[in-house]
Amino acid sequence: MDLFVSQLLNGLVYGLLLFLLASGLSLIFGLMGVVNLAHGSFFMLGAFIGLSVVSYTGSFWWALVLAPIPVAIAAAAIEILLLRHLYKRDKVDMVLLTFGLSFVFTDLVEWGWGKDTFSLSEPASLEESLEFLGGYFPQYRLAIVVFGLAVALLLWLLIEKTRIGAMVRAGIDDTRTAMGIGLNVPLLLTTTFASGAALAGMAGVVAGPILGVYSGVDVEVLIPAFIVIVIGGMGSLKGAFVGSLLIGIADTFGKAYMPEASMFLIYAAMIVILLARPHGLFGQAAS
Amino acid sequence: MLRLENVHAYYGLSHILHGVSLEVGDREIVSLLGRNGAGKTTTLLAIMGFLEPGPGTITYRDRRIGGLAPYRISRMGVGFVPQERGIFGNLTVEENLTVAARRGSNGAWTLKRIYELFPRLRERAAFRGSKLSGGEQQMLSIARALLLNPDLIILDEPSEGLAPLIVQEILDILLNVRAEGVAVLIVEQNLRAALRIADRHYVLSKGKVCFSGTSEQLNADETILKQHLGV
Known part of the structure; x- marks a missing residue:
């Protein structure tokens, strides 16, 4: 029972970390039709910048607040200087561009910080464990659950209940009509791309104490995030949320109870869901 | 208000518009007619800036808008x-x-007025757009354009696939809109609908204007009616 509850918590933690990554990935895909292979790089960049901020300021919290800013700026620059010029071309060109960028970011990170694995220490105020349901749980992990759920709620409110969110959904539904009735779609794309990147960068900092900080962590998190949005449905925030929890929990339980088969379990789940619902749990047929 | 002079347009390598010239004046309803593939929708897309600008000029209120x-x-x-x-x-x-509503030059159209004009839309205000019937969607699309408080409204086949009664209702609304001072450019397949509301007509054929004139002139032109409108 103890093991079960603590695995469930770990699954939630991993799932919510995936959500921070997958939500941006999914909205960007919905708006631009682009699978952003550099999205993991934003996560990695956030983690490394967070590492440096901690070493200068000694504060995890400063890292959490500051690291997403340069990541968002880099993403906005990429969208404006590079991606924007490819929108009228074949989608494959954009995917290849983001693929190339992911190598550039890996090189940049290795050039700046080296190839070692660093660990970001969790904030001192959350170092202890709490006794809870008959077991001990690290405070930091519980904090991630609260933080992840809070971000999910805020994102949901932003996308579903505000005018800006309605603009994003309008762009996802029909970019052309959105332009035709006067929405500044280019600005919407830049903002969404940069915000998604900031969220990924923030996820990098939050995950630092758990996953570690190293070049290569980008691929490590990007692949499950892709599985999440394929399962949940591209362009759907709800899908990203449900998919993240599903994959987070399935992966954690798989590793705990059937380590040899854990990777297989996730892909098998993906195949079953895709056979039953080709557009994912909450996705819609492309228009 | 809107003027096209010798406008050419391309889809990739195919040359669709071969020098279209037309004009829409203040408070005027102008129809754009012609068979499928004559270039009607392409003309609208060129005006709205969806196509790469080709030769020719498009001006709106004396400003060039091409590009x-x-x-x-x-x-x-x-x-x-x-x-x-x-x-x-x-x-x-x-x-x-x-989502895109704006005040425009005078802010005459408000959500309240739109709901008075389209009571169906008020009843369905909380429904997702995908849940509406075809006629309701067309009303919504027109209502949405009105809330931009435009001086010119451009419609691409608003009567397509709708029951005659709903087409009537839509045409009445457009007459109403014009009475408020908004000019209308409408692409139509339905000749009777166009004759009912438009002051002037342009008939396109193979990317060129082959007729322009009033409803009377169009009604009197047997060749155009037969060859290009299939009447």
Whole structure:
């Protein structure tokens, strides 16, 4: 029972970390039709910048607040200087561009910080464990659950209940009509791309104490995030949320109870869901 | 208000418009007629800035708009009702109406007035756009364009696939809109609908204007009616 509850918590933690990554990935895909292979790089960049901020300021919290800013700026620059010029071309060109960028970011990170694995220490105020349901749980992990759920709620409110969110959904539904009735779609794309990147960068900092900080962590998190949005449905925030929890929990339980088969379990789940619902749990047929 | 002079347009390598010239004046309803593939929709897309600008000039209120992004052209006071209606399925009816609403030059159209004019839309305000019937979607698309408070509204086959009674209702609304001082450019397949509301007509054939004139002149021109409108 103890093991079960603590695995469930770990699954939630991993799932919510995936959500921070997958939500941006999914909205960007919905708006631009682009699978952003550099999205993991934003996560990695956030983690490394967070590492440096901690070493200068000694504060995890400063890292959490500051690291997403340069990541968002880099993403906005990429969208404006590079991606924007490819929108009228074949989608494959954009995917290849983001693929190339992911190598550039890996090189940049290795050039700046080296190839070692660093660990970001969790904030001192959350170092202890709490006794809870008959077991001990690290405070930091519980904090991630609260933080992840809070971000999910805020994102949901932003996308579903505000005018800006309605603009994003309008762009996802029909970019052309959105332009035709006067929405500044280019600005919407830049903002969404940069915000998604900031969220990924923030996820990098939050995950630092758990996953570690190293070049290569980008691929490590990007692949499950892709599985999440394929399962949940591209362009759907709800899908990203449900998919993240599903994959987070399935992966954690798989590793705990059937380590040899854990990777297989996730892909098998993906195949079953895709056979039953080709557009994912909450996705819609492309228009 | 809107003037096209010798406009050419291309889809990739194919040359669709071969020098279209037309004009829409203040408070005028102008129809654009012709068979499938004559270039009607292409003309509208060229006006709205969706196509790469080709030779020829497009001016709106004496400003050249060729090469501007569609959202900039829209914000100059052009309301667009696209073919297939372009309803945002993931937005509620009310969100569809307000997502791009702006005050325009005088802010005459408000959500309250729109709901008075389209009581069906008020009843369905909280429905997702994808849940509406075809006629309701067309009403929504027109209502959404009106809430941009445009000086010119451009419609691409608003009567397509709708029951005659709903077409009537839509035409009445357009006459109403013109009475408020908005000019209308409408692409139609339905000749009777066009004759009923438009002051002047242009008939396109193979990317060129082959007729322009009033309803009377069009009704009297047997060749045009037979060859290009299939009457």
